[in-house]
Amino acid sequence: MTYLAKPTLHHPDLPTNTLGYTRRDYEGAVSTLCAGCGHDSISAAIVRACFELDLPPHRIAKLSGIGCSSKTPTYFLGNSHGFNSVHGRMPSVLTGANLANRDLIYLGVSGDGDSASIGIGQFAHAMRRGVNMVYIVENNGVYGLTKGQFSATADRGAKSKRGVVNIDSPIDMVGMALELGATFVARSFSGDKAQLVPLIKAALTHKGAAFIDCISPCVSFNNHLGSTKSFDYVREHNAAVNKLDYVAGQKEITVDYAPGKVELVTQHDGSVLRLRKLAGEYDVTDRIAAMEYLAGHYAKGEVVTGLLYVSLDSPDLHDYLNTVEKPLNTLDDSELCPGAAALQRINAALR
Amino acid sequence: MSGTVKINDFVVKFANINGSGSASANALFARSIIRMGVPATPRNIFPSNIQGLPTWYEVRVSEAGHLGARDGVDLMVAMNPQTWDRDVASILPGGYLFYDNTRFVPEEKFRPDITVIGVPLTSMCNERYSDARLRQLFRNIIYVGALSALLDIDASVVEQLLSEQFHAKEQLIAPNLEAFYLGRKWAIENLDCPIGLRVRRATTVGERIMIDGNTAAGLGAVYGGATVCAWYPITPSTSLAESFTRYCNRLRIDPATGKNRFAIVQTEDELASIGMVIGGAWNGARSFTATSGPGISLMQEFLGLAYFAEIPAVIFDVQRAGPSTGMPTRTQQCDLISAAYASHGDTKHVLLFPADAHECFEMGAQAFDLADRLQTPVFVMLDLDIGMNERLTSPFDWDDSRRMDRGKVMTAEELEAGRDFGRYLDVDGDGIPWRTYPGTHPTRGSYFTRGTSRDEYARYTEAGRPYQRNMERLLRKWETAKSYVPAPIRRDAAKPARYGAIYFGSTADAMDEAAGILAERGMALDLLRVRALPFADSVMDFIDGHEKVFVVEQNRDGQLRSLLINEGDIDPKRLIRVLHYDGTPITAQMIVGAISAAFAPAPARELAQAAE
Ligand SMILES: Cc1ncc(C[n+]2csc(CCOP(=O)(O)OP(=O)(O)O)c2C)c(N)n1
Numbered sequence: 001m002t003y004l005a006k007p008t009l010h011h012p013d014l015p016t017n018t019l020g021y022t023r024r025d026y027e028g029a030v031s032t033l034c035a036g037c038g039h040d041s042i043s044a045a046i047v048r049a050c051f052e053l054d055l056p057p058h059r060i061a062k063l064s065g066i067g068c069s070s071k072t073p074t075y076f077l078g079n080s081h082g083f084n085s086v087h088g089r090m091p092s093v094l095t096g097a098n099l100a101n102r103d104l105i106y107l108g109v110s111g112d113g114d115s116a117s118i119g120i121g122q123f124a125h126a127m128r129r130g131v132n133m134v135y136i137v138e139n140n141g142v143y144g145l146t147k148g149q150f151s152a153t154a155d156r157g158a159k160s161k162r163g164v165v166n167i168d169s170p171i172d173m174v175g176m177a178l179e180l181g182a183t184f185v186a187r188s189f190s191g192d193k194a195q196l197v198p199l200i201k202a203a204l205t206h207k208g209a210a211f212i213d214c215i216s217p218c219v220s221f222n223n224h225l226g227s228t229k230s231f232d233y234v235r236e237h238n239a240a241v242n243k244l245d246y247v248a249g250q251k252e253i254t255v256d257y258a259p260g261k262v263e264l265v266t267q268h269d270g271s272v273l274r275l276r277k278l279a280g281e282y283d284v285t286d287r288i289a290a291m292e293y294l295a296g297h298y299a300k301g302e303v304v305t306g307l308l309y310v311s312l313d314s315p316d317l318h319d320y321l322n323t324v325e326k327p328l329n330t331l332d333d334s335e336l337c338p339g340a341a342a343l344q345r346i347n348a349a350l351r
Numbered sequence: 352m353s354g355t356v357k358i359n360d361f362v363v364k365f366a367n368i369n370g371s372g373s374a375s376a377n378a379l380f381a382r383s384i385i386r387m388g389v390p391a392t393p394r395n396i397f398p399s400n401i402q403g404l405p406t407w408y409e410v411r412v413s414e415a416g417h418l419g420a421r422d423g424v425d426l427m428v429a430m431n432p433q434t435w436d437r438d439v440a441s442i443l444p445g446g447y448l449f450y451d452n453t454r455f456v457p458e459e460k461f462r463p464d465i466t467v468i469g470v471p472l473t474s475m476c477n478e479r480y481s482d483a484r485l486r487q488l489f490r491n492i493i494y495v496g497a498l499s500a501l502l503d504i505d506a507s508v509v510e511q512l513l514s515e516q517f518h519a520k521e522q523l524i525a526p527n528l529e530a531f532y533l534g535r536k537w538a539i540e541n542l543d544c545p546i547g548l549r550v551r552r553a554t555t556v557g558e559r560i561m562i563d564g565n566t567a568a569g570l571g572a573v574y575g576g577a578t579v580c581a582w583y584p585i586t587p588s589t590s591l592a593e594s595f596t597r598y599c600n601r602l603r604i605d606p607a608t609g610k611n612r613f614a615i616v617q618t619e620d621e622l623a624s625i626g627m628v629i630g631g632a633w634n635g636a637r638s639f640t641a642t643s644g645p646g647i648s649l650m651q652e653f654l655g656l657a658y659f660a661e662i663p664a665v666i667f668d669v670q671r672a673g674p675s676t677g678m679p680t681r682t683q684q685c686d687l688i689s690a691a692y693a694s695h696g697d698t699k700h701v702l703l704f705p706a707d708a709h710e711c712f713e714m715g716a717q718a719f720d721l722a723d724r725l726q727t728p729v730f731v732m733l734d735l736d737i738g739m740n741e742r743l744t745s746p747f748d749w750d751d752s753r754r755m756d757r758g759k760v761m762t763a764e765e766l767e768a769g770r771d772f773g774r775y776l777d778v779d780g781d782g783i784p785w786r787t788y789p790g791t792h793p794t795r796g797s798y799f800t801r802g803t804s805r806d807e808y809a810r811y812t813e814a815g816r817p818y819q820r821n822m823e824r825l826l827r828k829w830e831t832a833k834s835y836v837p838a839p840i841r842r843d844a845a846k847p848a849r850y851g852a853i854y855f856g857s858t859a860d861a862m863d864e865a866a867g868i869l870a871e872r873g874m875a876l877d878l879l880r881v882r883a884l885p886f887a888d889s890v891m892d893f894i895d896g897h898e899k900v901f902v903v904e905q906n907r908d909g910q911l912r913s914l915l916i917n918e919g920d921i922d923p924k925r926l927i928r929v930l931h932y933d934g935t936p937i938t939a940q941m942i943v944g945a946i947s948a949a950f951a952p953a954p955a956r957e958l959a960q961a962a963e
C-alpha cells in the first residue's frame with residue numbers, strides 16, 4: 001500500500017505563526033500507527049512545538065532508527081528532510097549530519113529498543129560527545145514493531161501481555177544521559193501535553209545534547225495490568241518535579257506565579273524556561289543532585305518527570321572540534337583544496 | 352669463502368626486536384641508497400605487538416627499478432637472537448651475515464657457504480655511552496655506519512639525511528653523526544670494505560618521491576575535499592586517518608579564524624564510523640572512513656543502506672589477512688568479495704584498486720568525485736603492503752583548474768523555478784537521480800530517506816513494481832559507473848600472445864617484473880591491470896581475446912577471479928588462478944614459477960613424469 005500525504009488545503013481561519021505557516025505546515029503523512037499509540041501524541045507535540053517556535057520546517061532534519069517510534073518522523077514535519085536509518089544507529093547518522101551542517105536543527109527520534117537495547121552504545125557516545133540535537137526516546141518498554149518483546153527499559157518484574165515476566169534489571173535512559181554529560185535532560189509522558197510541548201520547545205532551543213525520555217504507552221502490547229509503562233501506571237506514579245513554560249527570547253516575561261515557587265532559566269539563545277517548582281528545592285542546574293533525586297524516587301516506585309537537568313552555555317561537539325562557523329557542506333574548492341603549489345612543496349619534502 | 356658480487360641489485364634484511372628503535376635507523380639506511388639514485392624498496396614485517404617480538408625490515412635494492420618483494424636475502428643484519436636460526440637460513444648461498452660479535456656465537460650457528468661479518472656493536476656502545484637508552488638507539492646508527500662502509504654508501508648522503516631529519520632539533524645531529532662515524536670507521540679499519548654487494552651512484556630514482564600509500568591516500572582525501580572523517584583505529588589503516596589529520600592541520604585551517612575546515616571523530620566502533628560517514632554524506636559533506644577487513648564486516652548493514660539510499664560514502668579499506676585477530680599485520684588482497692557485495696539484499700559496490708602510492712593519492716581524491724557523481728559508496732582498496740610501506744612513486748600532481756564534481760544536486764533556485772524533483776527519478780537515463788541537501792528550500796525538494804520502500808518521488812510504498820523499477824534503475828547506474836571509474840591499463844607483449852594475465856593493486860610491481868622474466872624465457876604475456884569494479888567492457892574483451900588468462904592475486908579463493916566470472920559471465924575454465932596468500936607480499940619469482948608451470952605444454956609434462 002502507498003501512504004499519501006494529507007491534503008494541504010488550508011482552512012482560511014487556521015492561525016499562522018510569524019513565518020506565515022499554519023500548524024498544518026508542520027504535519028506529515030497520515031500516521032499508520034495503532035489508534036491510541038502514545039507515539040502519535042509525541043508527534044503532535046513536536047508539530048505544536050515547532051509551530052509555536054516559528055521554526056522554518058526545512059531547517060530541521062529528523063532522523064530515526066527502526067521501530068514504530070522511528071517510523072513517526074514520516075508523520076510530522078513533512079517539509080523537512082528525514083532519514084530512517086538502521087536499528088539502533090540513528091545517533092551516528094545524526095552526528096555525521098550535524099558535522100556536515102551545523103546550521104540545521106537535528107531532531108533524533110528513537111525507541112527504547114532502538115536506543116536502550118541494540119543502540120545503547122551509540123546513544124551513550126552521542127551524549128558524551130555533546131552533539132547539538134534533540135534526542136527523544138519514545139519509551140514504551142517493549143519492541144512494538146516486532147510485537148511486544150521486552151526492551152531494556154522494561155522494569156524487572158513487569159509482566160508482558162503474554163504473561164512473561166521480565167527478569168532483567170532496567171536501564172534508566174535519563175540516569176545514563178545525566179551520567180554521560182547530556183546538557184539538557186528531561187522526562188515526560190506522551191499523555192501530558194502541557195508538560196511535553198514546552199519541554200520539546202526548550203530542548204529545540206538548547207545548544208548541546210538535549211535528551212527527552214518520553215514514556216509512551218504501547219496500546220497493543222504494553223498497556224495492561226502488570227505493565228509499568230501503561231497509561232494508568234504512569235499517571236498514578238508520576239512525580240513531576242516542575243511544570244515548565246517556555247518563553248521565547250525577546251518576549252516579555254510576565255510573572256503570574258507566586259514568587260519563590262518559580263525558577264527562571266535563561267538559555268544561551270535568550271529564551272527563558274519558567275519552571276513552576278513542584279518538588280520543593282529541586283535545582284535543575286545541579287547534576288549530582290538530579291541523579292540522587294532520581295535514584296531515590298525510583299526506589300519508591302515513582303516516575304520522576306519534568307526538566308531534570310539543564311546546563312547553560314556548554315560547548316557542543318563543533319566547539320570541541322573547533323570547526324569553522326560556515327557549514328562544512330558549503331565550503332568550496334578554494335577553501336578545501338590546498339592546490340598544486342602546496343603539493344609541489346610536499347613532493348619536495350618527500351625526496 | 353668469497354661472497355657474491357652484486358652491484359645495485361640485492362636484498363638486505365634487518366632482523367630486529369620490536370620497540371628497540373631500529374625503525375628510523377633502518378629507514379635512514381634505505382633512504383641513503385635512494386639518495387645515491389638507486390631505487391630501494393623497504394618493507395616492514397612486523398607482529399601485532401608493541402614491544403619485544405621480532406620484526407624485520409627488508410630493503411630490496413634494484414637499479415632496474417623492481418619494487419616488488421624478492422625471495423632470498425643477500426645480506427642479513429641479524430640483530431635478534433630469537434630469530435637467529437631462521438634468519439641465517441634465509442641467506443642465499445654466497446650471501447653475507449652481519450652480526451654483533453660482542454658475545455660469543457658458537458661455530459655451528461653459522462653456515463659455511465656465507466660470509467660472516469662480526470662487529471662488536473654492544474661493546475662499542477657500552478664503551479661510548481653510559482645511558483641504557485642511548486646505548487640501544489645509537490647501536491642502530493652504529494650498524495648503519497658500518498654497513499655504509501661495507502656497501503660503499505657515500506657518507507655524505509647520510510650526513511645530508513641526518514641534517515634534514517633533525518633540522519628542527521639541531522642538537523641531535525652531532526650525536527647521530529658521531530655514532531654513524533663510529534661504526535663506519537670501525538668497519539673501514541677492521542674489515543674488508545666494500546664487500547661484494549655494493550651501491551653505485553645511478554640515476555634511476557629520478558624525480559620520484561618516497562611515501563607510503565596510507566599517507567598518500569590521506570593527502571588525496573584532503574585534495575579531494577573531504578571534510579568529515581570518522582574512524583576507528585585498526586592496523587593497517589590507522590595511519591591513513593592520521594595522515595588526513597596531519598595534513599588537515601597543516602593545510603586546512605582557516606587563516607583568518609584559526610578554525611578547522613574539517614571534522615575528524617575517532618568513533619566508538621566501525622558501525623559509528625560508517626554511520627557518521629553516511630550522515631555527513633547525506634547532508635552534503637564529503638565524508639569518509641578508513642578501516643580494514645574486520646571493520647568492513649561490522650559495517651555491512653549500513654553499507655547496504657548506503658547503497659539503497661544512494662549515499663556517496665567513501666571507505667578506504669586497507670586490507671590485511673583475516674580474521675579479526677588472525678594475522679593483522681600481514682598483507683593480503685582478501686576483502687574484494689566482502690566489499691563488492693557488502694550487506695544483505697542485492698548490492699554491488701564500486702571498488703577502486705590503487706597499485707602504488709601515487710594512485711592512492713589520485714584515487715583518494717577521485718573517490719569523492721565518483722561517490723558524488725554516482726551517489727553510492729565507493730571503496731578504495733589498499734592493502735598493508737602498499738598502505739604501510741614507503742615506496743618510490745612518481746610525484747603527485749594537481750591541476751588547479753580542477754573542481755570538485757558534486758554530481759546531481761538540485762539547488763534552491765532550480766526548485767524555486769519549478770524544476771520537477773523526484774529523489775529516485777531517472778530523468779537523465781543514466782540511472783542516477785537528483786538529490787537535494789537538507790535545508791535547501793522551504794517548501795520544495797525535501798524528501799524522506801529510507802531503504803527501498805518508496806517510489807520515484809520518495810513516497811512511502813511497499814508495492815512490488817516500484818521496488819523492482821528501483822532495483823533496475825540501480826543496475827543502470829552500475830552500467831553508467833563503468834564509464835566513470837578508472838579504466839584498466841593494458842600492456843601487450845611485443846608479439847601477439849596466446850595467454851594474458853589480469854592483476855590489480857599491490858600485485859602490480861611483482862607482476863611487472865615477472866612479465867619481464869617470462870618474456871625473456873619465451874612466455875610473453877599480454878597484461879591487464881584492472882583498476883576498478885565495475886569492470887569496463889574492455890576487461891571482458893581482453894579475456895575473450897586470449898586462450899587463457901592468469902588471474903594473479905593475493906588471497907586463497909581467487910576473489911578477483913570470482914568477480915570476473917560473476918560480473919562478466921566468464922567460463923571459469925578460462926581463468927587460471929595464480930594465488931599467493933601466506934601473508935607476505937607476492938614476489939615475481941612466485942608468479943614466474945606458477946605461470947611457467949601452467950605454460951609448459953601438457954604432453955611434455957606427461958613425458959617428464961613418465962621419464963621419472
Ligand atoms: C538489525 C536489526 N535487528 C532487528 C530488527 C527488528 N526490529 C525492528 S523494530 C525492533 C524493535 C523496536 O523497538 P523500539 O525501538 O522500542 O520501538 P517501538 O516499536 O517500541 O516504538 C526490532 C527488534 C531490525 N530492524 N534490525
Ligand code: SF4
Binds near residue numbers: 069
Ligand atoms: S504496536 Fe505499540 S508502539 Fe507500535 S504503533 Fe501499535 S501501539 Fe504504537
Ligand SMILES: [Mg+2]
Binds near residue numbers: 141142144
Ligand atoms: Mg519500544
